[in-house]
Amino acid sequence: MSKKTGKEIRINAFVTFAPSHLSPGLWSHPQDKSLDYNTLEFWSNLARVAEQGKYDGLFWADGISTYDVYGGSHDAGIRGALQFPRLDPLLLVAAMAQVTEHLGFAVTSSVTYEPPYLFARRMSTLDQLTRGRVGWNIVTSFGDSGSKALGLGPSKPHDLRYEIADDYLDVVYKLWEGSWENDAVKRDRATKTFADPSKVHVIRHEGPHYQIEGVHFSEPTPQRTPLLYQAGSSGRGKDFAARHAECVFVSAPSKNIIRASVADTRQRAAQLGRNPEDILFFMLLTVIVGRTEAEAKAKLEDYRRYVSPEGALALFSRWSGVDLAGRDVNEPLQYAKSEGMQSTIEGFTVADPDRVWTIGELAQHNAIGGKGPVLVGTPEQVADIMQEWMDETDIDGFNLSYTLLPQSHIDFVELVVPELQKRGVYKKEYRAGTLREKLYGAGPRLPDTHPAAAFRRGADAAADALAAAAEIQ
Amino acid sequence: MSKKTGKEIRINAFVTFAPSHLSPGLWSHPQDKSLDYNTLEFWSNLARVAEQGKYDGLFWADGISTYDVYGGSHDAGIRGALQFPRLDPLLLVAAMAQVTEHLGFAVTSSVTYEPPYLFARRMSTLDQLTRGRVGWNIVTSFGDSGSKALGLGPSKPHDLRYEIADDYLDVVYKLWEGSWENDAVKRDRATKTFADPSKVHVIRHEGPHYQIEGVHFSEPTPQRTPLLYQAGSSGRGKDFAARHAECVFVSAPSKNIIRASVADTRQRAAQLGRNPEDILFFMLLTVIVGRTEAEAKAKLEDYRRYVSPEGALALFSRWSGVDLAGRDVNEPLQYAKSEGMQSTIEGFTVADPDRVWTIGELAQHNAIGGKGPVLVGTPEQVADIMQEWMDETDIDGFNLSYTLLPQSHIDFVELVVPELQKRGVYKKEYRAGTLREKLYGAGPRLPDTHPAAAFRRGADAAADALAAAAEIQ
Numbered sequence: 001m002s003k004k005t006g007k008e009i010r011i012n013a014f015v016t017f018a019p020s021h022l023s024p025g026l027w028s029h030p031q032d033k034s035l036d037y038n039t040l041e042f043w044s045n046l047a048r049v050a051e052q053g054k055y056d057g058l059f060w061a062d063g064i065s066t067y068d069v070y071g072g073s074h075d076a077g078i079r080g081a082l083q084f085p086r087l088d089p090l091l092l093v094a095a096m097a098q099v100t101e102h103l104g105f106a107v108t109s110s111v112t113y114e115p116p117y118l119f120a121r122r123m124s125t126l127d128q129l130t131r132g133r134v135g136w137n138i139v140t141s142f143g144d145s146g147s148k149a150l151g152l153g154p155s156k157p158h159d160l161r162y163e164i165a166d167d168y169l170d171v172v173y174k175l176w177e178g179s180w181e182n183d184a185v186k187r188d189r190a191t192k193t194f195a196d197p198s199k200v201h202v203i204r205h206e207g208p209h210y211q212i213e214g215v216h217f218s219e220p221t222p223q224r225t226p227l228l229y230q231a232g233s234s235g236r237g238k239d240f241a242a243r244h245a246e247c248v249f250v251s252a253p254s255k256n257i258i259r260a261s262v263a264d265t266r267q268r269a270a271q272l273g274r275n276p277e278d279i280l281f282f283m284l285l286t287v288i289v290g291r292t293e294a295e296a297k298a299k300l301e302d303y304r305r306y307v308s309p310e311g312a313l314a315l316f317s318r319w320s321g322v323d324l325a326g327r328d329v330n331e332p333l334q335y336a337k338s339e340g341m342q343s344t345i346e347g348f349t350v351a352d353p354d355r356v357w358t359i360g361e362l363a364q365h366n367a368i369g370g371k372g373p374v375l376v377g378t379p380e381q382v383a384d385i386m387q388e389w390m391d392e393t394d395i396d397g398f399n400l401s402y403t404l405l406p407q408s409h410i411d412f413v414e415l416v417v418p419e420l421q422k423r424g425v426y427k428k429e430y431r432a433g434t435l436r437e438k439l440y441g442a443g444p445r446l447p448d449t450h451p452a453a454a455f456r457r458g459a460d461a462a463a464d465a466l467a468a469a470a471e472i473q
Numbered sequence: 474m475s476k477k478t479g480k481e482i483r484i485n486a487f488v489t490f491a492p493s494h495l496s497p498g499l500w501s502h503p504q505d506k507s508l509d510y511n512t513l514e515f516w517s518n519l520a521r522v523a524e525q526g527k528y529d530g531l532f533w534a535d536g537i538s539t540y541d542v543y544g545g546s547h548d549a550g551i552r553g554a555l556q557f558p559r560l561d562p563l564l565l566v567a568a569m570a571q572v573t574e575h576l577g578f579a580v581t582s583s584v585t586y587e588p589p590y591l592f593a594r595r596m597s598t599l600d601q602l603t604r605g606r607v608g609w610n611i612v613t614s615f616g617d618s619g620s621k622a623l624g625l626g627p628s629k630p631h632d633l634r635y636e637i638a639d640d641y642l643d644v645v646y647k648l649w650e651g652s653w654e655n656d657a658v659k660r661d662r663a664t665k666t667f668a669d670p671s672k673v674h675v676i677r678h679e680g681p682h683y684q685i686e687g688v689h690f691s692e693p694t695p696q697r698t699p700l701l702y703q704a705g706s707s708g709r710g711k712d713f714a715a716r717h718a719e720c721v722f723v724s725a726p727s728k729n730i731i732r733a734s735v736a737d738t739r740q741r742a743a744q745l746g747r748n749p750e751d752i753l754f755f756m757l758l759t760v761i762v763g764r765t766e767a768e769a770k771a772k773l774e775d776y777r778r779y780v781s782p783e784g785a786l787a788l789f790s791r792w793s794g795v796d797l798a799g800r801d802v803n804e805p806l807q808y809a810k811s812e813g814m815q816s817t818i819e820g821f822t823v824a825d826p827d828r829v830w831t832i833g834e835l836a837q838h839n840a841i842g843g844k845g846p847v848l849v850g851t852p853e854q855v856a857d858i859m860q861e862w863m864d865e866t867d868i869d870g871f872n873l874s875y876t877l878l879p880q881s882h883i884d885f886v887e888l889v890v891p892e893l894q895k896r897g898v899y900k901k902e903y904r905a906g907t908l909r910e911k912l913y914g915a916g917p918r919l920p921d922t923h924p925a926a927a928f929r930r931g932a933d934a935a936a937d938a939l940a941a942a943a944e945i946q
Contacts, residue, residue: 029662040570095570125560125561129511150588192553194552197547
């Protein structure tokens with residue numbers, strides 16, 4: 001059993017705007033509604049379930065590269081709907097805000113693909129329409145097919161992508177934090193003055209990758225900068241997360257790997273002058289829960305009948321870069337020890353580095369829940385293990401993936417949430433305010449220790465400095 | 474009185490995602506709710522009013538250039554909220570679809586600013602979520618400040634912008650019409666086959682401005698290509714509209730100008746092998762209606778007290794390129810005769826080319842309703858003049874601007890719509906189906922004579938050719 005620190009557990013529903021995400025083939029299960037992914041009703045229903053369960057948010061993964069490593073083509077990906085087709089999650093957010101009151105919405109958008117000036121306006125639009133409930137999962141896309149689709153040629157090298165990302169973030173921080181002073185907006189009907197032009201500043205950015213000159217086209221929104229998610233796992237990626245992220249998404253099936261990754265990123269943040277506890281870590285998790293252990297195990301067995309082994313291998317092939325098409329399912333995979341606690345099978349992180357896996361076993365392992373653990377059991381068993389992960393790895397919550405939509409979340413909300421609430425480790429009511437306020441219990445804006453705060457202007461900057469000083473005392 | 478051809482009148486509410494559009498200063502009127510532009514409730518309410526009035530759609534103008542010609546700065550534009558701040562209309566559409574059943578949504582997006590591959594996915598996402606109720610107003614942005622904000626330097630020359638636009642449209646047509654064959658999607662749970670990869674095609678485009686290689690990330694949507702709006706008024710612009718547009722937005726205060734422009738564009742479309750009647754023309758119009766003529770005139774007088782003369786001149790200065798700041802309001806403006814029926818005052822089209830206007834008069838003329846006519850009167854008077862414009866200029870309907878939001882549309886729906894319905898020139902019920910079906914009474918997709926149809930593939934292309942042949946017989 002865990003040491004039960006009693007840290008509050010955060011939950012996001014982890015999804016993508018496609019018929020299938022991390023459990024290939026399960027869209028074919030008779031109870032699954034994922035084929036309705038292209039309707040508002042499907043998502044509104046899921047948002048309502050999530051808010052009923054007091055989830056912190058819906059978190060949409062996104063990308064525009066096909067699964068094209070397996071067999072050297074995207075055929076398996078198209079046949080099996082492997083995160084394909086996939087639509088733009090930003091366009092769902094306002095409609096989801098309309099049917100909920102507190103739920104947050106984290107959308108993935110790529111700094112490689114979206115022009116920063118227009119993207120900044122998009123996120124401000126969403127922060128307005130949701131009244132401050134929007135987050136941004138920052139990604140630097142690695143797929144060649146997405147890059148070619150945009151006419152950018154093959155994907156750029158890993159570290160260069162992060163350099164571009166740093167430049168991109170400076171642009172959007174300037175727009176969100178520095179273009180409008182806090183008291184720029186007057187909305188004064190008597191003098192017909194909407195805003196004071198002397199307090200609305202042209203942003204001039206002459207970076208290595210972006211050159212921008214313009215005012216931000218949105219007045220200040222509740223959060224200004226949306227809540228920042230990131231998922232860097234390489235050294236360079238962790239540096240980026242340590243500098244920018246408020247929430248970090250981690251995925252691995254082993255506590256050792258997660259614990260080391262969390263500690264490493266927190267340490268990097270501290271070195272940059274940020275409070276390491278200001279970063280909240282969400283871990284990928286899939287839960288199959290039943291009223292009895294037998295019921296839960298029966299569900300797992302039932303679900304396994306609908307998985308797609310081809311889909312599982314095609315997902316794995318792209319994540320690892322190793323094409324497993326046409327290989328013997330009984331063939332054992334090669335190991336490669338890598339840095340720190342991390343061990344990999346041909347690029348894939350696994351729980352037990354001493355175990356020899358065959359390709360067939362891997363397909364089965366990878367067929368439900370992707371790289372994260374899958375918990376199968378009663379509400380009490382699931383809650384026990386979730387608390388163990390919290391206590392032993394220093395994470396702050398979970399990005400909860402699914403086997404069936406929306407059934408997995410209905411099950412979790414009906415069975416696991418009350419158990420967590422009973423244990424006092426899960427909120428019974430939402431906090432008031434923006435997504436950032438709900439998560440941190442502080443103000444709606446980034447803390448003064450975040451690098452974006454350096455771009456604030458005028459009275460705004462001064463007020464923030466004072467507020468930060470007050471907090472320190 | 475008009476000859477009363479009885480052609481059905483189409484109506485869009487013409488708006489922008491900002492506190493002010495074409496009637497500067499009127500956001501300061503106590504009845505106006507435009508300061509709530511940044512809330513979902515404001516737009517949902519307007520969408521419901523529009524659907525109650527059986528409008529064809531909401532039409533959002535958009536742009537990211539400030540009004541910065543007047544006085545050589547954007548100060549007047551920021552002070553008076555001249556289409557600034559302005560948010561991204563695409564992000565409203567799904568929420569508006571959620572509160573309506575039939576209303577269409579035309580969003581403006583610039584081919585100069587938005588990468589075509591990602592834009593195609595956005596529009597497909599909206600066509601899915603709205604079940605085929607989305608339209609695209611194609612613009613080639615001319616503002617320098619928007620272009621600089623994106624790091625593109627000064628705005629490109631007019632004709633080059635249209636060349637780029639043609640290339641852009643070929644890209645998005647290929648993605649929308651040519652990437653997925655009609656029978657590519659199987660959604661077959663038994664065989665776990667979502668789609669047949671042999672019927673999903675990689676688009677390869679090697680154009681002068683865009684190089685793209687990829688599959689479209691959306692399965693076929695109800696309309697495939699969204700309903701296409703355009704507003705070209707130059708010769709090159711009309712050629713572009715004649716080639717691509719299904720609906721054309723025209724704005725001028727004179728029947729002669731509108732009649733000539735409509736005829737010219739229809740003729741160009743015919744020369745390109747399209748049916749000239751397939752293009753529907755919507756004219757900019759503002760209506761101030763009262764139960765009596767006196768009531769209507771009193772409204773106008775009331776509204777005039779809230780207009781912003783500075784705002785009117787700043788709008789005019791940007792549209793004409795002539796900075797009117799600091800000039801005497803009694804100064805007469807110079808004329809410049811231009812091609813055809815068109816006459817201009819320093820770039821601005823006016824109704825009566827023989828009238829001498831002072832700067833002060835122009836400010837007043839331009840303070841309500843922009844370049845379009847303003848009708849003030851009883852429902853009968855307004856309906857009479859609307860029918861006159863229909864009959865005498867060959868337009869198909871109106872983009873209806875407002876003085877107050879949502880009051881102008883509430884007034885129009887309560888007073889004018891029943892009068893038009895009584896006369897048999899306005900629908901009493903919506904047609905079933907997509908926006909394209911509602912407007913044309915034919916199928917959900919572009920007709921075979923449209924250039925986008927050339928990009929169809931496989932059985933899809935063959936079926937379309939057969940359908941087109943059947944229609945001809």
